[in-house]
Amino acid sequence: MSQCLQTLHDYGLRAIGIGERLLPRTDFTLCEQFVLIGSGLIWNVYFGALALFIGFFLANALAVAKASSHPWLRKPAEWFIFLFRGSPLFIQFFIAYEALVQLPRAGIDIFGITVQTSWMTRAWAGALLVLVLNTAAYSAEIFYGALRNLPKGELEAADAYGMTGWTRYRRVVWPTAMRLAWPAYTNEAIFLFHATTLVFFSSFPAFQQQGDSLYYASYFADKTFNPFVAYPIVAGYFILLTLCLILLFGIVNRRLNRHLPGAVRKIRYRPNLIR
Amino acid sequence: MFATCADPKTLEGLAWLLCYLTSGKHMLFYLSFGTVILLLAITAPVALLFGFGGALASRSRIAPLRWFGKTYTSMVRGVPDIIFFLFVPIALDQAFEWMRAKVYCDPSVPIRQGNDFVVCPAAKLPLSSSAEWVHQSYGVFLAVIAFAIVFGAFAANVLYGAMNAVPKAQLETAEAYGMSPRQVSRRILIPQMWTYALPGLANLWMILIKATPLLFVLGVEDIVYWARELGGAKTSAYSYPHPDWRLYYFLGILVFYLLMTWGSERFFDRIRARLSAGQATMAGEAMRKAPQ
Numbered sequence: 001m002s003q004c005l006q007t008l009h010d011y012g013l014r015a016i017g018i019g020e021r022l023l024p025r026t027d028f029t030l031c032e033q034f035v036l037i038g039s040g041l042i043w044n045v046y047f048g049a050l051a052l053f054i055g056f057f058l059a060n061a062l063a064v065a066k067a068s069s070h071p072w073l074r075k076p077a078e079w080f081i082f083l084f085r086g087s088p089l090f091i092q093f094f095i096a097y098e099a100l101v102q103l104p105r106a107g108i109d110i111f112g113i114t115v116q117t118s119w120m121t122r123a124w125a126g127a128l129l130v131l132v133l134n135t136a137a138y139s140a141e142i143f144y145g146a147l148r149n150l151p152k153g154e155l156e157a158a159d160a161y162g163m164t165g166w167t168r169y170r171r172v173v174w175p176t177a178m179r180l181a182w183p184a185y186t187n188e189a190i191f192l193f194h195a196t197t198l199v200f201f202s203s204f205p206a207f208q209q210q211g212d213s214l215y216y217a218s219y220f221a222d223k224t225f226n227p228f229v230a231y232p233i234v235a236g237y238f239i240l241l242t243l244c245l246i247l248l249f250g251i252v253n254r255r256l257n258r259h260l261p262g263a264v265r266k267i268r269y270r271p272n273l274i275r
Numbered sequence: 276m277f278a279t280c281a282d283p284k285t286l287e288g289l290a291w292l293l294c295y296l297t298s299g300k301h302m303l304f305y306l307s308f309g310t311v312i313l314l315l316a317i318t319a320p321v322a323l324l325f326g327f328g329g330a331l332a333s334r335s336r337i338a339p340l341r342w343f344g345k346t347y348t349s350m351v352r353g354v355p356d357i358i359f360f361l362f363v364p365i366a367l368d369q370a371f372e373w374m375r376a377k378v379y380c381d382p383s384v385p386i387r388q389g390n391d392f393v394v395c396p397a398a399k400l401p402l403s404s405s406a407e408w409v410h411q412s413y414g415v416f417l418a419v420i421a422f423a424i425v426f427g428a429f430a431a432n433v434l435y436g437a438m439n440a441v442p443k444a445q446l447e448t449a450e451a452y453g454m455s456p457r458q459v460s461r462r463i464l465i466p467q468m469w470t471y472a473l474p475g476l477a478n479l480w481m482i483l484i485k486a487t488p489l490l491f492v493l494g495v496e497d498i499v500y501w502a503r504e505l506g507g508a509k510t511s512a513y514s515y516p517h518p519d520w521r522l523y524y525f526l527g528i529l530v531f532y533l534l535m536t537w538g539s540e541r542f543f544d545r546i547r548a549r550l551s552a553g554q555a556t557m558a559g560e561a562m563r564k565a566p567q
Contacts, residue, residue, distance in 0.1 A: 023313070024424040051472060086536040090488040098522040194355035201357065201492055213379050218361060225392040227369075231362040242353040 004031040015210050016037040016083055023209055023219065030229070033220050037233050040213035043200075044241070046124070048193040049214075051131035055192075058136035060174075064144035066073045077140070084137030089130070096130045097121065123204035127142055131199075141190060146181035147173070179256040186249040190242050197234075213237055284514075295515045297481040304501040308531065311487050311497055314415065318422045319483065322477075325427025330434035333461075360489050363421035371400050412498065418493045426483055432476030438464060440471040459566060470550040470559075475545040484535050488528075496529050 010020040012035055024032050065077035084092065103117040120126050150173060158172040178185075197214040200206045206215055213234050220230035280286070280294035318458070327497055332344030351359070375398035376386055396402075401409045440465055491499035506521030513558045551559045 083533070087532045088485040088488045090485075090491075090499070091525060091532060092528055094502075095522065095525045098519075098525055101519075102522065135408040190353075194357075197355045197357050214355075214358065214361075218356075221361070221365065225369075226387075227362050231358055234358055238355040238358070239356055265343075 004029075004035075007035050011035045012039055013042070013081055015042050015212070016215075017208060017210050021208075024221075028220060028224060033216075033230055033233055036216045037213045037220075037230065038237060039210055039239070040216045041237050043123075043212035044193060047128060047131055047196040047199060048189075050128055051135050051196075052189055052192055054132045055135035059134065059139035059143055061179075061267045062136060062140035063147055063168055064169075066140065066144045067147045081137045081140055081144075084134050084267055085141060089134055089198060092130050092134060093127065093198060093204065098229075100126050110205060122207065123199055127199040127204050130153075131192065131196065134195070135188065137236050138188050140192075141186060142181050143177060143182045145184075146177040149180055150176055175256065180250070180251045186246065186253070189245055189249060193245065194238065291515075293516075297516065300505055301463070301502075303496075304498070307496060307498045307501050310415070310495070311388060311490070314419060314422070314487060314490065315483060317419050319425065319480065321419065321423040322426035322430050325423055326432075326434050328428025329427060329431030330438060333431070333435055334438060344431070347423055347428055348431040351425060351432075356425050356486065357489060357492070359425045360421050360486075363424055363511055367417055367420060368400065369423055372398055375400065414493065414495050418490055419463055421493070422483070422486070423541040426479065426486075428480070429479050430476065433479060434468065434472055436469040436475065437472035441467045473543070473550055474545055477539075477547075480539060480543075484532065484539065498531070502528055 007029070010029075011024075011032065013019050014023075014036060023036070062080065063076045065073040066081065068074050068077075100117075100120045103120060108115045120129075154172055154176055155168075156192075158168045163171065197212060200211040200215040209219075211219075217230040217234040221227045221237060224230075279290065280297070286294055292417070295480040326545050329347045332340050333348055335341045335344060368390060372392075372394045373386060376394040379397040380395040382384075384393075384395070387394065401413045407414050445463055445467065446459055449459045454462065490497040502524035503521060506519065506524040509516045548562075552562055
């Protein structure tokens, strides 16, 4: 037990570069596998949470643009959504990495200030960018569907109160759209967290062996020729992560639906399984 | 390919590009698009079959079979699919070799020696003496099984939902006519469920298309492999030296995938219209009311 605490101390934050430098090489204990894979989970949470947060705002803008009647707004949004929903995330990672590597090494001169670009090829920035754009496209489609399914009566009621423009959007359209889209958005959030496992499997290199949970799991599976321990551990961690997400999104869902009689009951999560 | 390409060093501009794009390696690259399409063509029916079995099993009256079906369908919930793609091929490979080792090898030598999984050469799969294409196709075979298992579980969920969506009254009517449970399934349930299953299956097909680059992770020489291979910077030691062109190769692959998903979407729109005809659903009702 005390040995495991020592392992936790050595490797608990290994994924972000704190603690023991060298990874264990032989005689892997179960504790080491749990701790290192768990420490890799920090990256999954980092990518998932930040991409979800930034992507949420972008997705709302995109959904409004796609629902707009103005072709100069609608067409770019439609193309953006098609581009990111129609191609594999895996390929998007590759393209982003190759494109970011082509940026000039020395940095770009903007009005006399040299902007460093080398950090863009690192996973924490480059992969995050791809994930943000990707989840924005998927969520925008969900929000767009919700915007189209707004009950006519609510819009008419808003009109009757004399609400227009931004006020109408903020007080009627947006809350209702969120309420309608929330179950599907929960699903998207879960898939986004699952997609974060691709980051270190695509071309973004794991700097100083600081990788995500799947990176460490495959390290152990490769070293021990035994897939029956490491992969189930990642799977277990992800099930826990999924449960946490469902819990968090359930709280938001209850708040969004609090004015509806009978809807406040426990949210029954029906996973769509499919992104 | 062309006679003029014999000495690429002398070529310029468009002629160089033409020769470059028809070199032997590029032919393999174009063939690998076939690998991807082949994988889709094999995996989709197998996964549908697995899904069908899973859905029927989770509706079964025999408890162990039902438990198996429920476990199978719920296995993909909450766990990223790439974990299964990494896990299933290794696990299957070891299972096959372990079984062969039991038959062909000396039983006194343990298979698992510390951190190593060791089987005697006779039990290796594929045998170390077999040709390169056997190794390749064994890899593809494992990949197909992994894809089929994971997407079968997805499909089982979709089909299970579709089977539950068939109006109960129809099944009860069939029973009232004296059909046995098996007849009800075959004559009413299965023909009726497709229209409910189609949106889910169409989505699944899209996901399957977008999951094919993961073949690269499984070590198959697919389009991603060749794009990295061909696109990487080539020194003048090669017949066609060029700087790092991987970005352009990946953009080509991107266009391929966009075309695939766009075409599939068109195709499913047409099928959806056909399957909705005569159904007791909103779309079917709209078609009935539409002026002929």
